[in-house]
Amino acid sequence: SQQGEEDPQALSIQEGENATMNCSYKTSINNLQWYRQNSGRGLVHLILIRSNEREKHSGRLRVTLDTSKKSSSLLITASRAADTASYFCATDSTSGTYKYIFGTGTRLKVLA
Amino acid sequence: GAVVSQHPSWVICKSGTSVKIECRSLDFQATTMFWYRQFPKQSLMLMATSNEGSKATYEQGVEKDKFLINHASLTLSTLTVTSAHPEDSSFYICSARDEAGTGGEQYFGPGTRLTVT
Numbered sequence: 001s002q003q004g005e006e007d008p009q010a011l012s013i014q015e016g017e018n019a020t021m022n023c024s025y026k027t028s029i030n031n032l033q034w035y036r037q038n039s040g041r042g043l044v045h046l047i048l049i050r051s052n053e054r055e056k057h058s059g060r061l062r063v064t065l066d067t068s069k070k071s072s073s074l075l076i077t078a079s080r081a082a083d084t085a086s087y088f089c090a091t092d093s094t095s096g097t098y099k100y101i102f103g104t105g106t107r108l109k110v111l112a
Numbered sequence: 113g114a115v116v117s118q119h120p121s122w123v124i125c126k127s128g129t130s131v132k133i134e135c136r137s138l139d140f141q142a143t144t145m146f147w148y149r150q151f152p153k154q155s156l157m158l159m160a161t162s163n164e165g166s167k168a169t170y171e172q173g174v175e176k177d178k179f180l181i182n183h184a185s186l187t188l189s190t191l192t193v194t195s196a197h198p199e200d201s202s203f204y205i206c207s208a209r210d211e212a213g214t215g216g217e218q219y220f221g222p223g224t225r226l227t228v229t
Contacts, residue, residue: 035220040203040225041222041223042205042220042221042222042223043156043205043220043223045219045220048217088155088156090156092218097161097169098144098161098209098218099146099158099161100146100158100207100218101158102148102155102156102157102158103155104155105154105155107153
């Protein structure tokens with residue numbers, strides 16, 4: 001399967017703590033995106049990081065990309081109960097098909 | 113930002129009937145759209161690439177005769193689940209690629225929840 005792997009599969013933390021999720025993928029990429037999905041709802045785009053970028057910030061989110069290791073991480077600082085959701089990474093390969101392949105996802109639970 | 117809509121947002125149908133789901137890019141044109149399926153507590157699995165004016169490209173293991181895709185215009189792709197069965201119950205999500213965007217970003221629709229009884 002081309003699907004990427006995310007770890008941990010599930011993460012439970014206290015409000016105010018930081019949450020780190022990791023994503024590994026298998027092919028060379030153009031872009032990697034992180035999405036959030038609340039239970040039973042659609043996807044919310046968080047950050048896009050391009051293959052020539054190493055780190056990107058957006059508010060309380062920090063994303064890193066290591067193309068040599070084919071991995072990315074998403075850090076959520078000072079987590080809130082509202083951050084409780086599933087988080088997915090998605091990568092598009094350099095094959096020219098523009099397809100995005102999603103990782104397996106991390107289910108984050110932030111306890112108030 | 114770019115918006116992609118899906119209709120309906122949820123649908124319940126009886127086993128054996130067909131259901132059509134629409135995916136529209138509202139403020140940009142998209143020659144390429146994608147259809148994904150998501151089962152409960154699982155990730156999104158790419159089903160097919162929808163190409164405007166030509167046949168869709170299906171991922172391995174996806175039955176093209178069961179999941180009919182039509183991309184008749186630059187802003188609309190439809191997915192028809194034919195002869196639906198309970199195992200087709202799932203969350204279907206589309207995305208559309210904005211070729212005019214700087215990076216050809218893709219934008220996702222809100223999803224359609226299909227329940228087959």
